[in-house]
Amino acid sequence: MARALRRLPAEVEEALWELVAAGRVTGDGMSGLRALLRRSRRGTGHRRLRLLSGHLPPPAGRWAPWGEAPALGEAERLERLADQLLRRYGVVFREVLARERAAPPWRELVRVYRRWEAQGRIRGGRFVSGFAGEQFALPEAVEALRTIRRSTAKGEVVVLSAADPLNLVGILVPGDRLSPFSGLGLVLRDGIVEDVGPLGALLRRLSWAGPA
Template structure:
């Protein structure tokens, strides 16, 4: 942006470095509500980032609110944002250098997927997205297998193509198959990464909306999902 609150905040951060939201309000002479909206606009554009999780928690929980101008002015004059959703220091997102070693990048991403899921295959990798195509991840996983770090095989039924798993994940799958079903129920928000309906679990996809939930019974999704208002 070249004009507006977001542009002013970007320029202030470029000049002064990382700043707290009240400092940005002072530098730009804008109200709290204007600064917060500009910060979130900068985040959406990939220009700004925060050094803590308070702002992210506020965004995910839907706790953002638009304070009344009068209260914003009073807090601004006191030099405090109170219970602001723009907590923490804000800074510009640094420029990302082009990666020349694609093999190393693919191995890093493949290892990240293995640590996250234990078992990796094409459908899951595509669901995760990312900057590395499956064919490069596949070669990286094959190199891991050649080094004896992981195993290739058929670990998850219903999916074609190669699958790769960590030894610990294989042991966990075997132990789970031997366990008796107890009717254990686990409910997760539909935005949770464990919402694998329509991805690993066959059937319709439960939309990743904050008001939706998915309930698993013994690891399998219950007949329906809870849809919020």
């Protein structure tokens, strides 16, 4: 790339990272993006993205420009976000969105969900006890909740990263909140937190313990 553009490799790499940071370019690998995210979190005080060592990592993988996204009006954008949240959680109410920093205000989502409920697309009701206010759910989520309610505990184990949207400890699940930036993970057994720690250590402990 540098040879074709007749530029220094460092100039090409720096320009590439600026395009990635601006959302104009995407790659087919994660190693370069991880380096970019590490730089974004640490920060340098400079406008351009640089590594602590003073140079940029090689832009491994293949890179391509993002296609032009269609312009969305505010109403359509709101509906897409409302649909995305429903598909992510199955059941949506105010407390579920505590970690969704990019979510629209709840009052705006409620208007969309009320309209969809009137159209028969989703269900409204009280699906999760202990929380006040309106709740909305996909029909298949309601059926899944009924199935779970009728079933007995099976000792099912789920391992989550703290950064996973399903990390609702301290919000819906009893326990202290675990920051998505902590680098930790958690083990849930039948929906109850059983262990917290580095993901590698959690997986090793589970492998040593064997099946419950």
